[in-house]
Amino acid sequence: MDADRQLVTDVLGHRPGAFERLVREYQGLCWHIIQRMVRHPEDTRELCQEAFLRIHRNLGQYRFEAPLKSWIGQVAYSVARRHLERKRIPLLEDDGDGGSVLEAVPDGYDLAASAESDEQSGVLHAAIESLPPLPRMLLTLHYLDEMPIADIAAMTGLPEGTIKSHLFRSRRQLRALLEPCLGVAA
């Protein structure tokens, strides 16, 4: 928290290189949130930049009540969410019983190439890509960024129970997919 405070003070004081340091520090998180929700490389880059520009503009409003990471995550999530709303892409889709995940793989995803490179991870990649934007992003934050559920809740404004439920269902769905294909023990 002290490091965050110092970083924010440096940025607000126009210290040379401070904002670049902030971007470098949190670009991974921001990128994960936006990329997992939007999935389009160009859109991701633009939206990520937009999120950081918004952070730069409004950093004076940050009151240190939550970790800087959560505050930045909130901005990124809100930018990505608004983008999806504008494009009328639902955050959650009715995925039924989750039995046919591979059928929901998006058109742009190269399933064959992915599966050739490494069958097991290829199938898993395809299955992750097939999840709706919100669960896909929650999985990334929880498993890749190792964020506690409470922090994800603060960032997204969703109740912790809802997040746990999404994680539980996504994980079960992905695991169920791997079992018959690759013989993974459940």
Next chain:
Amino acid sequence: MTLSPDPMDAFDAQLRDALRTLPGVTPPAGFARAVALEAERRAARTERAWLLLPGVAFVPAAWYASVHYGEVLAAGFAPLLRAPGGATSLDWIAVTAACLALSWVFAQVRPAPQR
């Protein structure tokens, strides 16, 4: 049934690896630098716009005043204009131009860009 995700096991490790190796999971090189430069550029532009505002507002305000209140203004300034050594209309034009020039100069003055 518990709503918590299952405890970490081999599948979780596999899932983490899959998430890590998904295409496009990391920002491109130089992204932070590009964003920082863009932020500086926009901040400077916003600042310039605010500093130019008084100068920009002055011109239409002066025009409106001269059109609608020309006679009143002339009457009001008449003693000053008639006073020996007083300001002439050319002086007023010079003062207006000086104000605009100062406004432009202030718009150029901004904090040194972050490096």
